[in-house]
Amino acid sequence: MRTPQAKSARPEKTVLFKWGKPLLVGAAIFFICFFLCIAVLSFLLMNKDLGDSLLVSVACVIIALCAFLGGYIAARISKEKGLLIGGGVGLLCFFLVAIFGALFTQTGFGTIGFVKLLLCLLPAGLGGFFGVNRKKRRK
Numbered sequence: 001m002r003t004p005q006a007k008s009a010r011p012e013k014t015v016l017f018k019w020g021k022p023l024l025v026g027a028a029i030f031f032i033c034f035f036l037c038i039a040v041l042s043f044l045l046m047n048k049d050l051g052d053s054l055l056v057s058v059a060c061v062i063i064a065l066c067a068f069l070g071g072y073i074a075a076r077i078s079k080e081k082g083l084l085i086g087g088g089v090g091l092l093c094f095f096l097v098a099i100f101g102a103l104f105t106q107t108g109f110g111t112i113g114f115v116k117l118l119l120c121l122l123p124a125g126l127g128g129f130f131g132v133n134r135k136k137r138r139k
Contacts, residue, residue: 026071026092027070029069030066041059064119064122067119071089071125071126072131080132082129082133083128086124087121087125
């Protein structure tokens with residue numbers, strides 16, 4: 001005769017909820033931050049003429065900062081495997097940026113595409129690492 005196993009008080013999360021929610025929230029945070037930073041940059045460009053090299057450099061910094069923030073927030077939500085969650089957010093954001101870039105500019109992947117991949121993956125993974133390992137404050 002089988003005895004029923006004791007059910008845990010906390011139900012197990014489904015894979016979609018466990019991994020999908022932090023990835024989607026992190027990607028949404030990335031794009032909100034990215035849109036706001038690019039909007040501010042475009043207003044600055046209306047008043048001043050920046051060179052092409054400076055414009056590309058500032059855009060790369062914006063991508064890296066937004067990817068870090070998206071990975072950090074996603075890892076804070078998942079509370080585990082921050083490097084993996086952050087890397088997933090970075091990869092998802094890179095694919096979306098690459099798709100939108102290809103649609104609007106009709107350019108190929110090229111060298112800048114590889115740089116964008118690194119600028120999405122590395123800071124997002126680092127943000128995930130710091131997001132999981134952040135100590136909670138005592139009250």
